[in-house]
Structures are given as C-alpha cells and as structure tokens.
Amino acid sequence: MKRSLLLLAFVSGSLTNAKAQYTTLFTQDFESSTAYTDYIGGANKFAYINTDNSATNTISITDGKLTFAKTDASSKASAGKSSLAATFIKASFDFSVSGNTSESGNAVIISYGNGFTSTTGNPGIGITHSRIFIAFQSVSGKFSVLPYESPALPVPTDPSLIFSGEQTISWFINNTGSAVTYPAPDGTNHNLADDSYDVWVGAGNTTATQKLIVNGHTAATGTVDLNSFKIGYVNSTGTIQLDNITVQSFTPLPVDLVSFTGENANDNIRLHWTTASELNNSHFEIERSADGKIFTTIGSLPGKGTTSTPGDYTFTDREPVQGINYYRLRQVDFNGMATESSIIAVRYTFQTDNLNVYVNNNQLTVRVQSPDAMPASLKVCDITGKRLLSAELNLQKGANAISLPADKLTNGILIGSLNIGGKVNVVKFRK
Structure with a gap:
C-alpha cells in the first residue's frame, strides 16, 4: 500500500503571527x-x-x-x-x-x-x-x-x-x-x-x-x-x-517558530517544527482539519519552558485524511494562555484505489482490496471528530464491496477509516 504526499505550505515566524516584536x-x-x-x-x-x-x-x-x-x-x-x-x-x-x-x-x-x-x-x-x-x-x-x-x-x-x-x-x-x-x-x-x-x-x-x-x-x-x-x-x-x-x-512572544513542515514517512504524515526560543511554553497541541476551518486535536508534545536554545519537534499523524489535510500548532503557556500558528496544508492521496467509500440512496458502500480473509474495523466521523458509525467487517481475500445503512450519517464532509490488520486507511467523502 503506497501513499504519496505533497507539501503545499511552509510556515515560519512567531506563533502569534506578529510581523514584528x-x-x-x-x-x-x-x-x-x-x-x-x-x-x-x-x-x-x-x-x-x-x-x-x-x-x-x-x-x-x-x-x-x-x-x-x-x-x-x-x-x-x-x-x-x-x-x-x-x-x-x-x-x-x-x-x-x-x-x-x-x-x-x-x-x-x-x-x-x-x-x-x-x-x-x-x-x-x-x-x-x-x-x-x-x-x-x-x-x-x-x-x-x-x-x-x-x-x-x-x-x-x-x-x-x-x-x-x-x-x-x-x-x-x-x-x-x-x-x-x-x-x-x-x-x-x-x-x-x-x-x-x-x-x-x-x-x-x-x-x-x-x-x-x-x-x-x-x-x-x-x-x-x-x-x-x-x-x-x-x-x-x-x-x-x-x-x-x-x-x-x-512584546515578548511565547514561541519564536522558525519552521513548520510536513513530509511522507512510512505511510504516515510526519510534522516537524523548530523554535528559536521559547517563553513559559508548557506544551504544543497538534490540530488537524479536513476543511481548514474546524480543527480537532490529534496529539500533544511538551514544550521546553523558557529557553533561548533552539528547539526541535516531530509528531507523526498515523491517520491522515485522503485529500488535503490542514495542520496547525496550538502553543499553551503554563498559565493556560494559548496561541495558534499559521496553517499548513498537506495533500495526501493513495496511489491505488485500495479504499473507496461513498453514499448512494442512503446506503454507505465500502469498496476495498484485502490481501487475505481477515477482520476489519470501520469508523465514520464528521469533520469535528464525532463518531457517527462504527462496524466490524469480515473481509474476503481480493475485492470487497460492503453496504451499510447510512441513515445515521450527517450531510456534508465525512471521514471514514478502515483498520485492516493494524493498517489504517483513511478517506474523506461526502454524503
């Protein structure tokens, strides 16, 4: 299962997006x-x-x-x-x-x-x-x-x-x-x-x-x-x-962000950012969005407090969405105050039609190729991360086409993830 990734944006500068201190x-x-x-x-x-x-x-x-x-x-x-x-x-x-x-x-x-x-x-x-x-x-x-x-x-x-x-x-x-x-x-x-x-x-x-x-x-x-x-x-x-x-x-800035980028790494998206200095930095929250508007937290990393020594951070998103993924950092001070970075956009696509999910006539259809007969777990969420549907599937070796009722799914952009033997395939679709 191969995946390709195109980095669409690179961010540098303060997390508060100030042009001058x-x-x-x-x-x-x-x-x-x-x-x-x-x-x-x-x-x-x-x-x-x-x-x-x-x-x-x-x-x-x-x-x-x-x-x-x-x-x-x-x-x-x-x-x-x-x-x-x-x-x-x-x-x-x-x-x-x-x-x-x-x-x-x-x-x-x-x-x-x-x-x-x-x-x-x-x-x-x-x-x-x-x-x-x-x-x-x-x-x-x-x-x-x-x-x-x-x-x-x-x-x-x-x-x-x-x-x-x-x-x-x-x-x-x-x-x-x-x-x-x-x-x-x-x-x-x-x-x-x-x-x-x-x-x-x-x-x-x-x-x-x-x-x-x-x-x-x-x-x-x-x-x-x-x-x-x-x-x-x-x-x-x-x-x-x-x-x-x-x-x-x-105006002292909580974190001086030098760079914020993403790259393809072992079927995942690896995010990387560096800081020139940090002030009262408790931690970073990593946020992802499917539409660039509504973000959900997908992880966090501890900050370095107050330091003038450059910092280097890496976070791996193991369930990226097919299509464009939007990421931003939310930096949180020890006093609870938070600031957000600019957004980077990463295009993530399958190079094969391994997973296809769509809705037609109020039926959810999942088409997937399986290397062997094995169980799989399906999850469908809206873009806020709210789970709308989950199901345990039994796949056959080769091509599979599975239909499920779609009445619990809301209209709009949805995210489907299928876990097959520990490999998670994620796709974005619309009802």
Whole structure:
C-alpha cells in the first residue's frame, strides 16, 4: 500500500503571527534641522532640551548630532520625553565624548521611570524604575557604562569595559512581571528577569562588536512604571554627542517558530517544527482539519519552558485524511494562555484505489482490496471528530464491496477509516 504526499505550505515566524516584536515609540536622528530647538515639541521630538547655564554648557546640533559642550562641571543639561509607556523597553542611542580630562563615575545619568519633569537635575529615585551611568575616563574620548549604584561604582580600569569613538548603547528594561527572552544585539536570544535591565555596547550597531556590559542588574525602584525617558549631562566637563536615539516597546512572544513542515514517512504524515526560543511554553497541541476551518486535536508534545536554545519537534499523524489535510500548532503557556500558528496544508492521496467509500440512496458502500480473509474495523466521523458509525467487517481475500445503512450519517464532509490488520486507511467523502 503506497501513499504519496505533497507539501503545499511552509510556515515560519512567531506563533502569534506578529510581523514584528518591537514597536517604535520615539526616534530621532537630528537630520532635519541644525537648530536644536526644532527638536522640541511634537511627534518624535523631545519634550525638552535644556541647560541651567548656557554660558558654560552649550547645546547645538553639530555634524547631525545633539551636542552638549560643558566647561563647568557643576552645570547641567538634559533632554527628555514622556508618554513612552510600555512594560518592556529597548532604549538605544549612539554616544561619544571628547575633551574629558578627569574621571567621573556618573558624568551622564540616563533614567527611565514615570513623572519626570523638565528640570535639569536628576529625577528622584522614587519615580525612577531604572538608571544607568556613563562614566568618563581621564583620557579624552574614553568612557564606560555602569549600572546605577549609590554611591556610584568606581570608574572601570578593565580595558574590556573602556570604550572610545562612537558606540551604540542598547538598554533593555523589563517591568512585565515575569522573565522575558528578547533578541539581543549580538544576534542571540537573552533572558532578562523581571524588574531588571541589561546594557549592550558595540560600535556601529553590528552583532560582531556587541558586548553585554550590564547583565540583569536589579531596577532602582521596581514598582515604578516605565513612561518617561531622560538623559542628563550632570557632572564632569567635555563634549558629548548623541545620535539615533530610539525608544521601542517589546512584546515578548511565547514561541519564536522558525519552521513548520510536513513530509511522507512510512505511510504516515510526519510534522516537524523548530523554535528559536521559547517563553513559559508548557506544551504544543497538534490540530488537524479536513476543511481548514474546524480543527480537532490529534496529539500533544511538551514544550521546553523558557529557553533561548533552539528547539526541535516531530509528531507523526498515523491517520491522515485522503485529500488535503490542514495542520496547525496550538502553543499553551503554563498559565493556560494559548496561541495558534499559521496553517499548513498537506495533500495526501493513495496511489491505488485500495479504499473507496461513498453514499448512494442512503446506503454507505465500502469498496476495498484485502490481501487475505481477515477482520476489519470501520469508523465514520464528521469533520469535528464525532463518531457517527462504527462496524466490524469480515473481509474476503481480493475485492470487497460492503453496504451499510447510512441513515445515521450527517450531510456534508465525512471521514471514514478502515483498520485492516493494524493498517489504517483513511478517506474523506461526502454524503
């Protein structure tokens, strides 16, 4: 008994079918004007860009970058934006410094929280969820990135933590209530606990240069919502430049589905899918449909919980329907929440007329070739899987034509399965 299978569809992407995991809340590249005041007020503009002493702390747009030049360490400047609410934030920007001549562990303070004002001072810790420091080295152009601590951590001396030139700083903050796996700048998937943050630094925002500098540091005040973003140049002297400032919200997806396919395997249909990462994944339910609309569960496989390690899964459908079979995955979290994959369609046909089932004049006729005289079990279901008829048959060797009353069968598409010696033949027919 030979069967042939044609795969009609291939699926890749998230099980939630989202096209993107990030939503941009704010972005600015300072290319539209050379006046910094033109970047205040309105969409994708700051709520404020200011200084408390314009004589010793000048603000400009230089070389297409927001530039603060300080000659007095006590003067302050800041730029901020509110109404950037989310529970998981990625804030990224290009940063460089020049003219710095003395060490400062908290020269630039960057904060994310709720209720920030336009004053040039730092927001209070009570309204700040997370905060990071940019520390100046005593050599011009060199800096480091530090997590918030009070008192401030010492300026690093480890060469691997000292940067120069323009670097992209990417700050990930989690306030979702649970751990989140996110796509990191180095191309991997990284797990971040609730109410904590990571900081990545790398030149040119390329994956090969990215370093995880701050790894899972506890938030300053975890009970504060994420809504306001502020950059403050509050200590030391020198010129800093900021560019390509972007704030994005991130929606963690339960499972990142890389592929979902089907293939012929020993008279069955074998389904195969792979995942790039998983978040709180309890299990997969495998569903099949004869019409692509009404699905029934035909099996399940346990998930891998939360992991950034790729997953590989295989499930065998031992009773595929003749014609087109539709399959989808239903991914279930530990909390019972479920999401569905896109549907793949698989055409499955017999290469011989081994089994033929049809209804005529309210009689169900089963025609089948049997290799020997033997018993067989017949089952007829509707497309929801509800059993409408079952019968035990005695087959003769060779051709068989068996008639049964069809009054219990409902109108529409039906599925007949005939078990002969452990081999199950399945056919779709219509009454």
